[in-house]
Amino acid sequence: MITIILLFLAGHSWFGASANIPFTSGSTDEVALLAFKAKITRDPYNILETNWKEGTSFCNWIGVTCGHKHRRVTALNLSSTGLKGTIAKEVGDLSFLVSLDISNNYFQGYIPEQLGNLKRLRGLYMQLNELSGQIPQTFGFLTRIQELVLYNNSLTGPIPPAIFNLSSFQVIDLMYNFLEGTLPTDICNNLPNMESLNVSHNQLGGQIPSSFSRCSEIKFLALSHNEFTGSIPGTFGNLSKLEQLYLGYNNLTGELPKAIFNISALRILTAQFNNISGSLPHDICKQTPHLEDLLLFVNLLDGQIPSSISYCQSLQQFSLAYNNISGSIPAELGNMSALQYLYLGANNLTGEFPFNTFNVSSLRAIDLAENRFSGSLPKDVCFRHPNLGYISLSDNNFTGGVPAEFWNLTGLQHLDLSNNNLTGEVPFNLFNLSLLEDFEAMGNKFSGSLPQDLCFRFPKLRTFAIERNQFHGQIPSSISQCTSLDTLDLASNNFIGTVPGDVGKNMSMLRNLVICYNNFAGVIPPSIGNMSRLLILCLTSNRFSGKIPPELGQLPRLEGVFIEGNQITGRIPPELGQSSSLGRLFFRSNNLTGEIPPSIFNISTLRELHLSGNQLSGNLPPIT
Numbered sequence: 001m002i003t004i005i006l007l008f009l010a011g012h013s014w015f016g017a018s019a020n021i022p023f024t025s026g027s028t029d030e031v032a033l034l035a036f037k038a039k040i041t042r043d044p045y046n047i048l049e050t051n052w053k054e055g056t057s058f059c060n061w062i063g064v065t066c067g068h069k070h071r072r073v074t075a076l077n078l079s080s081t082g083l084k085g086t087i088a089k090e091v092g093d094l095s096f097l098v099s100l101d102i103s104n105n106y107f108q109g110y111i112p113e114q115l116g117n118l119k120r121l122r123g124l125y126m127q128l129n130e131l132s133g134q135i136p137q138t139f140g141f142l143t144r145i146q147e148l149v150l151y152n153n154s155l156t157g158p159i160p161p162a163i164f165n166l167s168s169f170q171v172i173d174l175m176y177n178f179l180e181g182t183l184p185t186d187i188c189n190n191l192p193n194m195e196s197l198n199v200s201h202n203q204l205g206g207q208i209p210s211s212f213s214r215c216s217e218i219k220f221l222a223l224s225h226n227e228f229t230g231s232i233p234g235t236f237g238n239l240s241k242l243e244q245l246y247l248g249y250n251n252l253t254g255e256l257p258k259a260i261f262n263i264s265a266l267r268i269l270t271a272q273f274n275n276i277s278g279s280l281p282h283d284i285c286k287q288t289p290h291l292e293d294l295l296l297f298v299n300l301l302d303g304q305i306p307s308s309i310s311y312c313q314s315l316q317q318f319s320l321a322y323n324n325i326s327g328s329i330p331a332e333l334g335n336m337s338a339l340q341y342l343y344l345g346a347n348n349l350t351g352e353f354p355f356n357t358f359n360v361s362s363l364r365a366i367d368l369a370e371n372r373f374s375g376s377l378p379k380d381v382c383f384r385h386p387n388l389g390y391i392s393l394s395d396n397n398f399t400g401g402v403p404a405e406f407w408n409l410t411g412l413q414h415l416d417l418s419n420n421n422l423t424g425e426v427p428f429n430l431f432n433l434s435l436l437e438d439f440e441a442m443g444n445k446f447s448g449s450l451p452q453d454l455c456f457r458f459p460k461l462r463t464f465a466i467e468r469n470q471f472h473g474q475i476p477s478s479i480s481q482c483t484s485l486d487t488l489d490l491a492s493n494n495f496i497g498t499v500p501g502d503v504g505k506n507m508s509m510l511r512n513l514v515i516c517y518n519n520f521a522g523v524i525p526p527s528i529g530n531m532s533r534l535l536i537l538c539l540t541s542n543r544f545s546g547k548i549p550p551e552l553g554q555l556p557r558l559e560g561v562f563i564e565g566n567q568i569t570g571r572i573p574p575e576l577g578q579s580s581s582l583g584r585l586f587f588r589s590n591n592l593t594g595e596i597p598p599s600i601f602n603i604s605t606l607r608e609l610h611l612s613g614n615q616l617s618g619n620l621p622p623i624t
């Protein structure tokens with residue numbers, strides 16, 4: 001209790017502490033506070049229950065601050081006290097109130113319109129509650145309001161345009177509500193002091209008003225995650241103090257105004273997931289040296305990456321992924337000493353990536369996937385990128401081998417080399433990447449075998465996908481030690497040998513076991529029945545013999561069993577009929593005998609059943 005009291009005594013600089021002036025009962029303020037208390041239905045720390053007692057001086061009640069002289073309530077702060085209930089309309093009678101903070105509680109219901117009577121109110125904080133209904137029109141009368149913070153509620157309806165006429169405003173944060181309608185076209189005509197406006201994560205639409213340019217003091221503007229349409233006003237370029245501009249996840253079209261890149265204060269510009277077209281200005285970054293985040297992924301941008309990007313020496317996150325950027329990478333990108341995240345995937349980039357001059361030790365993630373890059377992989381990456389955790393180079397035309405130096409990236413968690421033109425042996429045994437989670441190298445021309453101790457070297461492995469290569473040898477005996485493995489995809493290689501009998505022992509996370517199109521032989525280990533999350537089992541086109549393990553019928557999520565083109569004998573186990581998840585059974589071209597167990601036709605999820613090319617007998621059940 002002591003800590004809570006101390007917390008509340010630490011008031012805001014706007015008000016003095018309460019003085020010891022004799023107390024008068026029955027005043028307007030006391031009535032209003034008791035009305036507030038009466039609407040509280042839950043008070044888990046008994047703050048109001050034990051402390052807010054009629055007949056004691058309300059100026060000493062927890063959360064209440066009074067003025068020095070007049071002994072009227074100037075601040076009410078019950079933030080984070082676990083209170084539940086509705087807001088009493090009598091709070092609007094606390095006519096000396098300067099600050100009202102009931103944030104981070106469980107208040108429900110509407111915001112009473114009587115709060116519009118609080119003529120002296122400068123700060124209203126009701127964020128992180130469960131308030132619904134509209135923002136009262138009467139808020140247009142709060143002529144001294146500086147901060148209105150209502151984020152994370154369930155407010156609906158339009159934002160009353162009158163609030164944008166309150167020239168005292170500095171901060172408006174309405175993020176995470178369900179507000180709809182448009183912003184007034186003259187939004188900033190009377191907001192000379194506005195510093196931060198956040199309406200992200202609502203359902204606002206219409207165009208972004210060009211009058212934003214009149215909010216000349218604005219530093220933070222967040223319009224993201226709404227339904228704004230039209231183009232980004234070029235007049236934004238007048239906002240010389242703008243530091244952070246969030247425009248992502250709307251329906252914006254047209255070009256990025258060049259003038260935005262004239263705002264030298266700009267640190268964050270995000271406009272991802274829109275339909276923005278055009279190209280980046282050729283002199284980008286010359287006027288915005290402080291830019292830290294430039295996120296433009298999933299748009300319609302074309303043109304090239306300007307070499308002047310390197311003037312953004314503070315750039316940490318740079319994403320142009322999923323656009324139509326073409327040309328080659330300017331060598332200057334390699335000088336960006338603060339860069340941490342470089343996402344250029346799914347564009348039309350060509351030429352060689354300047355790996356050899358790419359001297360960015362801060363780099364954490366690089367995504368070049370789905371472009372038309374060529375050339376060979378970098379050599380001395382290890383020293384230059386000690387923090388590198390994520391590399392995706394898939395779907396390009398990289399050639400040559402995987403340099404041994406690659407394996408000294410001790411922080412590497414994700415490596416995707418799939419669908420390139422890479423050759424040679426992967427030097428798996430050169431280093432221990434103890435953090436590696438995803439290794440994907442599908443669709444290359446890799447050869448060689450897997451080390452026996454694969455799963456000791458890569459203990460965190462989640463995805464190991466090397467299908468469509470020329471690997472040979474056996475499944476490593478350590479495979480059952482890959483206890484985090486989700487996907488094992490060895491399909492379409494030249495693997496031989498048997499599947500280790502204990503494969504299912506510890507691999508309870510495995511969802512995809514895909515080893516089709518190889519030369520595996522032996523039986524299907526019954527221990528697969530322990531892989532309780534297994535979704536897909538693909539053994540097609542191998543030389544498996546023996547029986548279908550009845551244990552497969554127990555796997556609660558198993559969706560597809562593909563064992564075509566093997567030498568499986570015996571009966572189809574009737575236990576498969578117990579499954580409530582199987583959708584596809586591909587048993588074609590084996591040596592299955594006996595009758596088709598009728599239970600198979602009880603599997604309500606079954607969509608495809610392929611049994612041709614066996615020696616099955618008996619009748620099919622009537623089609624229902």
Ligand SMILES: *[C@@H]1O[C@H](CO)[C@@H](O)[C@H](O)[C@H]1NC(C)=O
Nearest residue numbers: 007008011012077079099101
């Ligand atoms: C209300 O009290 C909390 C906890 O002491 C404090 O963090 C917050 O800034 C206060 N609110 C106002 C508006 O002063």
Ligand SMILES: *[C@@H]1O[C@H](CO)[C@@H](O)[C@H](O)[C@H]1NC(C)=O
Nearest residue numbers: 128151152153175176177201
């Ligand atoms: C605010 O709401 C969003 C969406 O419901 C949620 O993801 C976020 O965690 C909430 N913020 C806080 C601080 O609770």
Ligand SMILES: *[C@@H]1O[C@H](CO)[C@@H](O)[C@H](O)[C@H]1NC(C)=O
Nearest residue numbers: 140160161162163164165190
């Ligand atoms: C804002 O103020 C102007 C001038 O005082 C007035 O003409 C306009 O109607 C007001 N707008 C709203 C929405 O109250």
Ligand SMILES: *[C@@H]1O[C@H](CO)[C@@H](O)[C@H](O)[C@H]1NC(C)=O
Nearest residue numbers: 151173175197198220221222
């Ligand atoms: C709203 O956006 C501003 C920046 O524009 C940011 O400072 C603020 O934290 C955001 N509000 C929330 C609830 O995240």
Ligand SMILES: *[C@@H]1O[C@H](CO)[C@@H](O)[C@H](O)[C@H]1NC(C)=O
Nearest residue numbers: 210211212213214235237238
């Ligand atoms: C924006 O700035 C230009 C000059 O840079 C000026 O001509 C224009 O009036 C300004 N626009 C607004 C809306 O302030």
Ligand SMILES: *[C@@H]1O[C@H](CO)[C@@H](O)[C@H](O)[C@H]1NC(C)=O
Nearest residue numbers: 205226227228229250251252
């Ligand atoms: C975005 O615009 C496209 C076409 O202009 C339209 O089909 C789509 O419904 C719009 N989406 C939203 C959320 O307004």
Ligand SMILES: *[C@@H]1O[C@H](CO)[C@@H](O)[C@H](O)[C@H]1NC(C)=O
Nearest residue numbers: 237257258259260261262287
């Ligand atoms: C950017 O600023 C420069 C110098 O202040 C000015 O000459 C140029 O016209 C501005 N560009 C845009 C697009 O506003």
Ligand SMILES: *[C@@H]1O[C@H](CO)[C@@H](O)[C@H](O)[C@H]1NC(C)=O
Nearest residue numbers: 324325326327347348349350
């Ligand atoms: C990629 O760029 C080439 C020219 O370099 C162009 O011919 C091709 O149409 C572009 N591809 C796409 C999908 O835009």
Ligand SMILES: *[C@@H]1O[C@H](CO)[C@@H](O)[C@H](O)[C@H]1NC(C)=O
Nearest residue numbers: 396397398399419420421422
């Ligand atoms: C792979 O490289 C060969 C020759 O080096 C080339 O003919 C072929 O087109 C390349 N394949 C792809 C998918 O780029």
Ligand SMILES: *[C@@H]1O[C@H](CO)[C@@H](O)[C@H](O)[C@H]1NC(C)=O
Nearest residue numbers: 372374375396397398399421
């Ligand atoms: C891939 O690179 C090889 C060797 O540089 C080249 O011969 C081939 O044409 C390239 N393939 C494509 C599709 O660009």
Ligand SMILES: *[C@@H]1O[C@H](CO)[C@@H](O)[C@H](O)[C@H]1NC(C)=O
Nearest residue numbers: 382404405406407408430431
């Ligand atoms: C990897 O690092 C070790 C020591 O950290 C060093 O001895 C070895 O030469 C490096 N290997 C490669 C291929 O760079």
Ligand SMILES: *[C@@H]1O[C@H](CO)[C@@H](O)[C@H](O)[C@H]1NC(C)=O
Nearest residue numbers: 566567568569589590591592
């Ligand atoms: C299937 O069994 C028959 C006789 O039982 C045998 O002749 C044949 O080779 C077997 N086929 C395969 C693909 O194993």
